[in-house]
Amino acid sequence: MTVWLILIAAAIGTYLIRISGVVLLRDPERIPEPVQRALRMVAPAAMGAIIINSLFLDAGEWRSFGAWHIAALVAIAVALWRRSQGWSMLAGAAAFAVLLIAGL
Amino acid sequence: MSDPIPARPTRLGVGPQQRTDAWAGLKAIGPLMPGSALFGMAFGAVVRVAGIDPWAGMFASVSVVAGASQIAIVEAIRTGAPAIIAVITALIINARFALYSAALAPIWAAFPRRWRFGLAYLMTDQAAVVSLQNADAYPDPVRRRWFTVGAALPFVAIWWVGTAVGILLGPVIPAEWQIGFIVPLMFIAVMVPGLKRPAEFVTILVAGAVVLGGKDWPFGLNVFFGIIAGITAGAMFEPWWDKRRGAREGNDPLPGTDPLPEVGP
Numbered sequence: 001m002t003v004w005l006i007l008i009a010a011a012i013g014t015y016l017i018r019i020s021g022v023v024l025l026r027d028p029e030r031i032p033e034p035v036q037r038a039l040r041m042v043a044p045a046a047m048g049a050i051i052i053n054s055l056f057l058d059a060g061e062w063r064s065f066g067a068w069h070i071a072a073l074v075a076i077a078v079a080l081w082r083r084s085q086g087w088s089m090l091a092g093a094a095a096f097a098v099l100l101i102a103g104l
Numbered sequence: 105m106s107d108p109i110p111a112r113p114t115r116l117g118v119g120p121q122q123r124t125d126a127w128a129g130l131k132a133i134g135p136l137m138p139g140s141a142l143f144g145m146a147f148g149a150v151v152r153v154a155g156i157d158p159w160a161g162m163f164a165s166v167s168v169v170a171g172a173s174q175i176a177i178v179e180a181i182r183t184g185a186p187a188i189i190a191v192i193t194a195l196i197i198n199a200r201f202a203l204y205s206a207a208l209a210p211i212w213a214a215f216p217r218r219w220r221f222g223l224a225y226l227m228t229d230q231a232a233v234v235s236l237q238n239a240d241a242y243p244d245p246v247r248r249r250w251f252t253v254g255a256a257l258p259f260v261a262i263w264w265v266g267t268a269v270g271i272l273l274g275p276v277i278p279a280e281w282q283i284g285f286i287v288p289l290m291f292i293a294v295m296v297p298g299l300k301r302p303a304e305f306v307t308i309l310v311a312g313a314v315v316l317g318g319k320d321w322p323f324g325l326n327v328f329f330g331i332i333a334g335i336t337a338g339a340m341f342e343p344w345w346d347k348r349r350g351a352r353e354g355n356d357p358l359p360g361t362d363p364l365p366e367v368g369p
Contacts, residue, residue: 003156004163006194007163010190013195013198014170018204018205018227019224021204022212041303041334041338042199042200042331045308045311045331045335046196046331047291048334049311051292051312052308054287056316067282067285068288071289072288075289075293079296082297088293093289100282
């Protein structure tokens, strides 16, 4: 039950965020620069936090070093090199598969 | 590019010109569609791994339509976080849509109200970027809105299909495959290729330090405060860095040149 309430609240809140500018603004300059700057940092902060949390922690304990970390490094290296989402995914998934098969 | 709309023999009320424009939108977002499908499957599988009601998982993709926040909600539920923490974390992650919404406001200003309200619901990171990048090619608002819906709707539809497939396949994927790795991998693929600003690296480092430092905090609060700390650090670092660089090079500080991060669904 709680799960449904969480989802309904998140859905309504997210939709209100999505229509905020479209409904209220005709001129994007009206968002003050400091707020814009903070909003630009939301994506790297959120994704960075989730990446690091899932990579280094497992159910509240440190994840022992292995396939997860190495494959993630491969994905990051390819992402910075090719600047491509597809290649990054592919390289990370391939590296992870090889490492699992190798027994890491 | 923008011929006036010809007299239209319609099929289901949609004329050939509209179909052409919608098809062009679909082609523009096409290369990003596999990512949406894969991410949807990953989310569906993660829902099953967390032991959450499959229907709730499907409902999340249909109602919230924002993958990163949906995964954060699932993680919060899995770790027994209070509902309010789950909701606030999700809304902070989705606060970035306010930027898109503001950027799209002038581009959509001439659309009928129901189109603006409908397209806002479909507005993912990718669709927003495609819509912004192609706005100039479609000065006619009618053609522009059909192009936009052609990009936005299929991208979300494939997200729903992916979620359903992931929910169905989740239980049959062997545990040894460690499907959970898709969570960091997907976010790395979505975020890292677009990283340019030094402030973004500061943001990630600070967020990561708080996440790991708060390892023993309950309820996924380490992620919650990690995000807050990262945003704060990045937003404070950037003006300082710009000023410093401006002073060193004797230039005016560069304002934020690229208005939008290119990030995931």
